[in-house]
Amino acid sequence: AQKVTQAQTEISVVEKEDVTLDCVYETRDTTYYLFWYKQPPSGELVFLIRRNSFDEQNEISGRYSWNFQKSTSSFNFTITASQVVDSAVYFCALSAQTGANNLFFGTGTRLTVIP
Amino acid sequence: ETGVTQTPRHLVMGMTNKKSLKCEQHLGHNAMYWYKQSAKKPLELMFVYNFKEQTENNSVPSRFSPECPNSSHLFLHLHTLQPEDSALYLCASSQGDGLAGGETQYFGPGTRLLVL
Numbered sequence: 490a491q492k493v494t495q496a497q498t499e500i501s502v503v504e505k506e507d508v509t510l511d512c513v514y515e516t517r518d519t520t521y522y523l524f525w526y527k528q529p530p531s532g533e534l535v536f537l538i539r540r541n542s543f544d545e546q547n548e549i550s551g552r553y554s555w556n557f558q559k560s561t562s563s564f565n566f567t568i569t570a571s572q573v574v575d576s577a578v579y580f581c582a583l584s585a586q587t588g589a590n591n592l593f594f595g596t597g598t599r600l601t602v603i604p
Numbered sequence: 605e606t607g608v609t610q611t612p613r614h615l616v617m618g619m620t621n622k623k624s625l626k627c628e629q630h631l632g633h634n635a636m637y638w639y640k641q642s643a644k645k646p647l648e649l650m651f652v653y654n655f656k657e658q659t660e661n662n663s664v665p666s667r668f669s670p671e672c673p674n675s676s677h678l679f680l681h682l683h684t685l686q687p688e689d690s691a692l693y694l695c696a697s698s699q700g701d702g703l704a705g706g707e708t709q710y711f712g713p714g715t716r717l718l719v720l
Contacts, residue, residue: 493646522705522706531713532713533711533713535711536709536711541706559696584705584706585705587667590700592647592708592709593646
């Protein structure tokens, strides 16, 4: 069974602060994929990143960075110098190699960036 | 960018009504998905279609009836729904066949459904 836990329900930061969103996952599969999506108020889930279980290199894309640690089953997401436009709900998701392409989502973290 | 579109964006229906949700993807993808997003619950996969064939039905009640006439269009027909079916219904597509994990899914904006 696959499970994703996002323990932070809501986070508020002041603009330009850094913020880290936590994601912990559970799976028995040795090959799996982790994703982050952003859901702004418009409702659409915007794809941010996909990582496979064999690639533990951290990734940076502009103000976004991701820290994947298999030892702690975590895939945390950091936004540096947050902006008001970053306000959204962020979802972490897991997909195992076997079975249909089912994305197992966490319950999301609502980020509010205060100007 | 409007790779995946959904209509209508908002829908209010009574429990005896019949309505349909429409999804269209303009990405040339082969697999399409319906998800349900309820308040305070994780997104739940409902159906997966691959090249028009349904490959996954996640124990969804029969009052939800999907239809995939081609690889670009996906419908969700609704009838005799319950108030607890009120939710955001999201459509997604992926390039592969949807039969194995790991494919990135691209989502539409969703249809917010209210059942009275």
